[in-house]
Each structure stands twice: as C-alpha cells, then as structure tokens.
Amino acid sequence: PFIFFWQMTMEGQEPLAPDTEAVRPLGAWATASRAELGHTPQWCPAILSGMPSYGSFIHTPSSPFDITRWLRSLFPGSRGMRYFVSLAIGAVALYLLLLRWRLRPIGALTGAFSFAMTPYVFGMVAAGHSTKLQALYLAPLVFLAIQVLLDRRTLAAAGFLAAAIALQLWNN
Numbered sequence: 001p002f003i004f005f006w007q008m009t010m011e012g013q014e015p016l017a018p019d020t021e022a023v024r025p026l027g028a029w030a031t032a033s034r035a036e037l038g039h040t041p042q043w044c045p046a047i048l049s050g051m052p053s054y055g056s057f058i059h060t061p062s063s064p065f066d067i068t069r070w071l072r073s074l075f076p077g078s079r080g081m082r083y084f085v086s087l088a089i090g091a092v093a094l095y096l097l098l099l100r101w102r103l104r105p106i107g108a109l110t111g112a113f114s115f116a117m118t119p120y121v122f123g124m125v126a127a128g129h130s131t132k133l134q135a136l137y138l139a140p141l142v143f144l145a146i147q148v149l150l151d152r153r154t155l156a157a158a159g160f161l162a163a164a165i166a167l168q169l170w171n172n
Helices: 018-037 067-073 079-100 105-116 119-127 130-151 155-170
Strands: none
Touching: 067 079, 079 105, 079 130, 119 130, 130 155
C-alpha cells in the first residue's frame, strides 16, 4: 500500500474527492465556532436549515485518548500517510487475528495484504470517505479483541475489547 499510494504518501498529492472538498467549509465553521464558544457547537445551521452537530456526524471530534488519531496527526500534510497508518493498523490486526485462528504466517500475510488492498479502499479514497476508511480498518482490531475475550475471559481482555470498540466509534 505504501508504494501503491506513493504519490499520496511521499509527494503529498491528494485526489480532489467530493466529500473531502465539501466538508472543508464545515470544518472551518466548526473550528471557528469552537474557538468562539469554547466547546464544540451543538448545532450546525448551514445544513438542511440546521442539524445537530453530533447526531448527524457533521462535525464530531475524536477523543483525545484516540491513539489512532495521534498516529495520523504525525503526518498533517499528507493524507496518503494518514491513509497508510489506517491501512497498517488494519493489516497488522487482521494478520494477528488470522494467526490466532491458526493460519500459517504466509496465509495470514496474504489475507492481511488482500484486506489492505481491497478495491473498496480506492473507492473510499476517491470519494473522500476517510473516516469510513479509518473505521473499516479498525474492524479487524475489534474482531481480534472479541476473539481474545472469548479465549481468555479476563478483565484485561474485556478492556481490550472496550478500547477497540471505542477507537472505532471515535472514528465515526
């Protein structure tokens, strides 16, 4: 994926995706409103004569405890690197899950790579659905956490599942 997205990861190019372009004014409005009000605005007057900010997912900031957000923020000028971080998290989680299901390492690697390079990814990139892409790549982490909890019914395993689900929800 890193090489396939070379123009995005290393050259900083970004496709003109309709949803990415459409959300920019809303993001600017939400950032300005948050600076003025001191909190995330509860209502967005610019959409359909007004909609709740949180309920409609128009502007939903992620948690400060979201480690995936922190990892993606290491590359503020490169949407490609932010996509790559999401792809890597999903591929590693799926690889670990497939190993847990007793696949051989080469089979697990093939499955993880196939998941990271599924054509659906390119459709989401072209449409500008980055939060959907991030949530999709956290799904194997949730399934891995479920499997860990089923194998070992401990408080740590339950905490791992809660954290994985929280990460996915923070990514809308």
